Amino acid sequence: MDKLGPNAANSCPLTPLGFLERAATVYGDCPSVVYHGAASTWSQTRRRCLRLASALVSLGISRRDVVSVLLPNVPAMYEAHFGVPMSGAVLNSINTRLDARTVSVLLRHSGSKLVFVDPAFSPLLHEALCLLPPDHPPPLVILVEDPHEKKEQFPPVPASMAISTTYERLLEERGDPEFAWVRPESEWDPMVLNYTSGTTSAPKGVVHCHRAIFLVTLDSLVSWGVPERPTYLWTLPMFHANGWSFPWGMAVAGGTNVCLRRVDAREVYAAIAQHRVSHLCGAPVVLNMLANAPESARRPLPEGAHKVRILTAGAPPPAAVLGRTEALGFDVSHGYGLTETAGLVISCAWKGDQWNKLPASERARLKARQGVRTPGMAEVDIVDAVTGRSVPRDGATMGEIVLRGGCLTLGYYKDEAATRAAIRGTGAGEEGWFYTGDVGVMHPDGYLEIRDRSKDVIISGGENISSVEVEAVLYGHPAVDEAAVVARPDEFWGETPCAFLSLKKKGVNVTAEEVIAWSRERMAGYMVPKTVVFRDELPKTSTGKVQKFVLRNMASEMGPTRRGVSVSGGGTRSKM
Numbered sequence: 147m148d149k150l151g152p153n154a155a156n157s158c159p160l161t162p163l164g165f166l167e168r169a170a171t172v173y174g175d176c177p178s179v180v181y182h183g184a185a186s187t188w189s190q191t192r193r194r195c196l197r198l199a200s201a202l203v204s205l206g207i208s209r210r211d212v213v214s215v216l217l218p219n220v221p222a223m224y225e226a227h228f229g230v231p232m233s234g235a236v237l238n239s240i241n242t243r244l245d246a247r248t249v250s251v252l253l254r255h256s257g258s259k260l261v262f263v264d265p266a267f268s269p270l271l272h273e274a275l276c277l278l279p280p281d282h283p284p285p286l287v288i289l290v291e292d293p294h295e296k297k298e299q300f301p302p303v304p305a306s307m308a309i310s311t312t313y314e315r316l317l318e319e320r321g322d323p324e325f326a327w328v329r330p331e332s333e334w335d336p337m338v339l340n341y342t343s344g345t346t347s348a349p350k351g352v353v354h355c356h357r358a359i360f361l362v363t364l365d366s367l368v369s370w371g372v373p374e375r376p377t378y379l380w381t382l383p384m385f386h387a388n389g390w391s392f393p394w395g396m397a398v399a400g401g402t403n404v405c406l407r408r409v410d411a412r413e414v415y416a417a418i419a420q421h422r423v424s425h426l427c428g429a430p431v432v433l434n435m436l437a438n439a440p441e442s443a444r445r446p447l448p449e450g451a452h453k454v455r456i457l458t459a460g461a462p463p464p465a466a467v468l469g470r471t472e473a474l475g476f477d478v479s480h481g482y483g484l485t486e487t488a489g490l491v492i493s494c495a496w497k498g499d500q501w502n503k504l505p506a507s508e509r510a511r512l513k514a515r516q517g518v519r520t521p522g523m524a525e526v527d528i529v530d531a532v533t534g535r536s537v538p539r540d541g542a543t544m545g546e547i548v549l550r551g552g553c554l555t556l557g558y559y560k561d562e563a564a565t566r567a568a569i570r571g572t573g574a575g576e577e578g579w580f581y582t583g584d585v586g587v588m589h590p591d592g593y594l595e596i597r598d599r600s601k602d603v604i605i606s607g608g609e610n611i612s613s614v615e616v617e618a619v620l621y622g623h624p625a626v627d628e629a630a631v632v633a634r635p636d637e638f639w640g641e642t643p644c645a646f647l648s649l650k651k652k653g654v655n656v657t658a659e660e661v662i663a664w665s666r667e668r669m670a671g672y673m674v675p676k677t678v679v680f681r682d683e684l685p686k687t688s689t690g691k692v693q694k695f696v697l698r699n700m701a702s703e704m705g706p707t708r709r710g711v712s713v714s715g716g717g718t719r720s721k722m
């Protein structure tokens with residue numbers, strides 16, 4: 147046995163790019179990408195991706211060069227997930243909701259050689275390029291026109307921005323549909339560079355290799371139980387951690403990618419009905435949007451043997467929101483991941499036989515837990531910050547979630563200190579874990595549940611309060627649309643919970659005192675928000691997460707609460 151091991155036949159680099167060739171063979175005539183009325187087949191998509199890869203090479207792009215995309219979920223965005231790395235380059239998807247200054251910082255940091263831009267974001271890119279230092283070589287710019295939208299709908303492309311060519315012209319004039327794509331020399335070669343959402347600090351450049359993307363893609367299909375030939379609606383931005391790996395996953399499954407430029411409840415319900423969508427992904431804000439959509443925006447879900455399946459992740463989904471979405475007829479699955487894990491690596495694996503019998507509220511409570519490691523993940527643990535040892539499985543003791551597995555990042559680009567801080571030993575004798583910065587508890591049944599991000603935990607009189615737990619209760623209030631709870635300084639307790647709420651409907655009257663009294667009946671006294679502030683909307687990151695640091699600053703600016711005094715920041719409120 148000792149002499150057996152890796153050999154030339156069994157060690158060819160793992161890469162998800164080969165999924166496309168297989169899809170073209172197996173599903174060649176089946177629809178691959180649908181946008182408005184136009185559909186491509188898998189063999190056409192393969193040829194277009196090869197055209198894209200060869201065109202990039204002809205422009206001088208070579209191995210490890212960074213190529214950026216500033217695109218919504220249009221067909222070119224899908225093609226970039228194969229075509230860009232097939233040229234040997236590293237795909238950098240830039241979040242389209244960032245401001246020009248941040249886009250400029252990312253372009254500079256990544257050293258991007260070329261940017262594909264949608265007309266809607268050409269002013270944003272132009273401004274970002276103008277902010278680059280004069281000695282920074284500007285990237286080439288390729289405009290991705292959208293023949294399905296009226297030109298007047300877009301802002302004019304800035305006249306002074308140098309556009310090299312358009313996407314279609316590039317493919318037509320320089321593309322070779324039978325190009326021998328640039329295979330990775332090693333499965334550890336970098337393939338994508340994604341910047342984190344910047345929820346807690348400045349965005350960090352996460353690099354993933356071909357191997358990691360290969361593993362997470364297959365793992366995600368298995369853990370969500372995706373069947374062959376799903377119809378997948380792109381409600382999750384592909385720029386968000388590469389759409390949790392599903393661009394590559396749809397090639398494995400031979401799925402139909404239904405592209406959507408804009409995500410609002412009306413468009414989503416309409417697309418579901420028109421294309422008979424079977425699967426979609428989205429952060430909990432998407433569930434909230436679907437669940438709270440006005441009657442006029444809704445359309446009946448397709449009838450058939452299977453329900454429309456939604457996979458949610460990215461932020462804690464409150465049980466009340468899960469319950470409401472399922473009551474509409476969707477089948478919701480819940481997962482957890484970070485940009486650093488390339489996709490979802492923990493999922494609330496559903497024990498159908500046992501749990502389907504439970505009442506709806508209990509099912510929603512169980513589903514709000516993040517769950518267990520996916521089959522492809524090696525190990526997950528929750529460790530005590532001081533001792534580094536696993537916390538007891540009591541559903542109460544909090545610790546930091548740590549991970550190990552093949553889809554973890556190679557590290558942060560040009561940031562060794564951050565890489566070393568995130569990937570280290572637990573201090574309890576074991577080496578090599580990724581520290582997520584998320585605080586959770588382990589339940590007796592081995593399912594974990596996130597209580598907070600370490601920076602969001604509220605410490606009141608020495609007690610750790612999970613803002614997520616308080617929010618979960620507030621979401622149960624009939625008038626509440628969205629809730630976020632942060633720490634407010636307190637003269638006696640150190641910190642107390644401060645709730646920021648947006649309300650569901652116009653004309654709903656509810657006072658801070660009523661919310662506080664309502665909370666008091668449903669949670670321990672020390673967890674009850676001492677301050678309630680009403681806002682029309684809560685501030686969100688570009689990936690739809692509530693920006694708690696913004697709220698924390700607001701709470702801090704209100705000044706400390708005083709002993710025995712419940713301060714209500716908003717008074718009576720009816721939503722405008």
Ligand SMILES: Nc1ncnc2c1ncn2[C@@H]1O[C@H](COP(=O)(O)OP(=O)(O)OP(=O)(O)O)[C@@H](O)[C@H]1O
Pocket residue numbers: 342343344345346347348349350458459460461462463480481482483484485486516582583584596599689691
């Ligand atoms: N199912 C989930 N439940 C609760 N939180 C989740 C879930 N899925 C993801 N998250 C949160 O999202 C985080 C990962 O998000 P992402 O990689 O997009 O960047 P970010 O952490 O929001 O930004 P930054 O690292 O720049 O602050 C996780 O660390 C976790 O806090």
